[in-house]
Amino acid sequence: MTARMGTARLGPAERSAALAKMASAELDVVVIGGGVVGAGVALDATTRGLSVGLLEARDFASGTSSRSSKLIHGGLRYLEQLNFDLVREALQERALLLQRIAPHLVRPVPFLFPLTHFGWERPYVGTGLVMYDTLGYSAGLTRGVPGHRHLSRRRALRLAPALRRTAFSGAVQYWDAQVDDARYVMTMLRTAAGYGAHVASRAQVTGFLREGERVTGVRVRDLESGTDLRVRARQVVNATGVWTDEIQELVGGRGQIHVRASKGVHLVVPRDRIHSLTGIILRTEKSVLFVIPWGRHWIIGTTDTRWDLDKAHPAASRSDIDYVLEHVNAVLSVPLTRDDVEGVYAGLRPLLSGESEETSKLSREHVVAHPVPGLVMVAGGKYTTYRVMAKDAVDAVAHGLHQRVPPSCTDRIPLAGAEGYQALWNSRERLARSSGLHVARIEHLLQRYGSMIDEVLALIEEDPALGHPLTGADDYLRAEVVYAATHEGARHLNDVLTRRTHISIETFHRGLAVAEEAAGLLAGPLEWDDEQVKREIEHYTKRVEAERLSQEQDTDHEADAIRLGAPDIVPVAAPETSTA
Numbered sequence: 001m002t003a004r005m006g007t008a009r010l011g012p013a014e015r016s017a018a019l020a021k022m023a024s025a026e027l028d029v030v031v032i033g034g035g036v037v038g039a040g041v042a043l044d045a046t047t048r049g050l051s052v053g054l055l056e057a058r059d060f061a062s063g064t065s066s067r068s069s070k071l072i073h074g075g076l077r078y079l080e081q082l083n084f085d086l087v088r089e090a091l092q093e094r095a096l097l098l099q100r101i102a103p104h105l106v107r108p109v110p111f112l113f114p115l116t117h118f119g120w121e122r123p124y125v126g127t128g129l130v131m132y133d134t135l136g137y138s139a140g141l142t143r144g145v146p147g148h149r150h151l152s153r154r155r156a157l158r159l160a161p162a163l164r165r166t167a168f169s170g171a172v173q174y175w176d177a178q179v180d181d182a183r184y185v186m187t188m189l190r191t192a193a194g195y196g197a198h199v200a201s202r203a204q205v206t207g208f209l210r211e212g213e214r215v216t217g218v219r220v221r222d223l224e225s226g227t228d229l230r231v232r233a234r235q236v237v238n239a240t241g242v243w244t245d246e247i248q249e250l251v252g253g254r255g256q257i258h259v260r261a262s263k264g265v266h267l268v269v270p271r272d273r274i275h276s277l278t279g280i281i282l283r284t285e286k287s288v289l290f291v292i293p294w295g296r297h298w299i300i301g302t303t304d305t306r307w308d309l310d311k312a313h314p315a316a317s318r319s320d321i322d323y324v325l326e327h328v329n330a331v332l333s334v335p336l337t338r339d340d341v342e343g344v345y346a347g348l349r350p351l352l353s354g355e356s357e358e359t360s361k362l363s364r365e366h367v368v369a370h371p372v373p374g375l376v377m378v379a380g381g382k383y384t385t386y387r388v389m390a391k392d393a394v395d396a397v398a399h400g401l402h403q404r405v406p407p408s409c410t411d412r413i414p415l416a417g418a419e420g421y422q423a424l425w426n427s428r429e430r431l432a433r434s435s436g437l438h439v440a441r442i443e444h445l446l447q448r449y450g451s452m453i454d455e456v457l458a459l460i461e462e463d464p465a466l467g468h469p470l471t472g473a474d475d476y477l478r479a480e481v482v483y484a485a486t487h488e489g490a491r492h493l494n495d496v497l498t499r500r501t502h503i504s505i506e507t508f509h510r511g512l513a514v515a516e517e518a519a520g521l522l523a524g525p526l527e528w529d530d531e532q533v534k535r536e537i538e539h540y541t542k543r544v545e546a547e548r549l550s551q552e553q554d555t556d557h558e559a560d561a562i563r564l565g566a567p568d569i570v571p572v573a574a575p576e577t578s579t580a
């Protein structure tokens with residue numbers, strides 16, 4: 001019997017049990033990669049009744065899936081490229097995620113599109129947005145966000161007083177949606193585990209099991225214990241994003257899919273540095289730049305440049321930061337400086353290799369392939385359409401299983417915490433009174449945990465000291481740090497400060513001021529001795545120092561070399577070449 005929905009934990013004991021289960025019997029499917037695509041595949045397969053394991057070499061979502069612009073969107077850019085099918089599909093997903101699958105995690109967000117040309121631009125942008133709004137209606141669901149509206153310069157300035165008067169002539173406002181990308185992946189994995197999937201982080205696939213040409217499973221290194229295990233599976237899915245080609249090489253490099261990386265850098269600045277009630281989208285020479293509201297902050301980005309260096313820790317250089325500042329400052333009346341930047345993060349887009357030289361013109365669409373019997377590969381796409389990618393990959397798995405497998409049903413599977421969310425949101429004043437927490441705090445918790453808020457509140461009831469905010473990162477309660485370890489699969493300090501919370505990009509100290517307190521809270525649930533607590537803090541500190549220094553470098557090569565000076569707390573292993 002699997003756990004009741006919404007209660008699946010991903011604590012240390014569950015990780016050990018998952019690895020033991022995966023090693024003990026042949027599974028229908030094993031998924032390599034715990035980003036949004038791998039997690040989506042695990043949920044899709046397990047809800048079709050298949051037995052599933054998922055292996056992630058690092059922390060869940062530690063690759064691209066925690067480093068995006070965090071938008072669930074159709075992409076106005078694709079509309080301009082007349083790629084209507086892609087936009088329609090993405091907007092249908094947006095409606096599903098907002099209204100059915102994850103209303104606690106996905107929220108509408110407004111954007112102002114400042115117009116800079118008199119005459120043609122307003123009808124051009126307006127027509128595009130009529131189409132965007134129309135394509136947003138999906139079968140059986142409303143769009144989930146308000147429609148666009150035209151604004152004079154005076155009305156736009158009332159919404160966004162930060163804009164420089166002379167930088168634009170008028171504006172159009174439209175709506176999209178946003179998500180905490182890392183949290184969404186982790187919640188999807190908890191959901192999959194609730195339906196019976198076995199999932200483990202820090203478990204690296206180092207090679208394949210073969211029988212003749214056929215892939216029959218994977219070799220795995222439990223990076224925490226150093227032990228090796230074999231996981232047998234009837235089908236293996238490679239969902240490793242920018243690492244796709246490396247996994248492909250482990251089976252002999254005969255794959256049809258090639259994935260290359262393009263780096264995108266975002267800056268985080270405090271909310272009060274840009275006086276605006278709405279997000280802003282700006283055209284750039286190559287693409288667009290977003291100014292996105294993010295709690296008490298703004299996320300500003302992004303860049304788009306080819307990246308051939310370290311994939312696990314793409315480094316932002318001084319030039320990347322200057323590029324973003326220069327473009328946003330073109331429309332602000334009070335320019336931002338480097339001193340305003342609280343956080344910086346860089347991510348790698350997994351782009352399918354194409355004809356074009358320019359990475360920004362390569363396709364964001366996905367492909368699914370069956371390079372050798374027993375192995376399915378899925379790559380490309382974007383965060384918003386992960387569910388479609390997962391469905392296509394599991395259809396290919398079903399084909400390889402030679403048995404009848406039910407069709408995908410993830411369009412009707414709410415993620416853990418979604419059920420009951422609306423009722424709890426409506427009762428938030430009552431929840432605030434009964435818990436003794438401020439209503440703003442309850443809102444913050446509901447938008448992170450949905451109806452699983454009761455598990456966080458239970459921790460506080462047991463130990464009221466956990467109801468206090470972290471000193472130096474008071475958006476988050478101490479209980480959230482403990483919960484990250486007991487329920488959310490966090491295994492190290494970095495996991496908590498970077499992905500379960502976003503303290504590493506939301507504070508000027510980048511998490512250093514809370515490292516000791518957070519490590520102390522994690523020590524109990526993760527059974528750390530004093531030595532381990534010290535190691536965790538040291539590693540985190542070195543990472544922050546290396547990132548800060550890399551962001552002072554002019555070139556990618558210099559930034560990469562410095563970032564690599566801070567090793568991971570759990571280094572990944574060199575892949576095997578043997579396939580015996």
Ligand SMILES: Cc1cc2nc3c(=O)[nH]c(=O)nc-3n(C[C@H](O)[C@H](O)[C@H](O)COP(=O)(O)OP(=O)(O)OC[C@H]3O[C@@H](n4cnc5c(N)ncnc54)[C@H](O)[C@@H]3O)c2cc1C
Nearest residue numbers: 033035036037057063064065069071205241264349383384
């Ligand atoms: C700057 C930027 C902004 C973006 N903004 C948006 C946006 O706003 N909206 C949108 O829809 N999309 C956006 N995207 C695209 C989107 O983020 C990606 O398409 C998506 O996150 C890719 O997910 P993935 O699961 O394929 O890859 P990943 O998240 O990288 O997951 C792959 C995982 O595989 C693991 N792995 C690798 N090798 C092994 C191994 N040997 N064993 C086990 N595990 C392994 C890695 O550790 C990693 O966690 C953006 C991308 C970037 C870079």
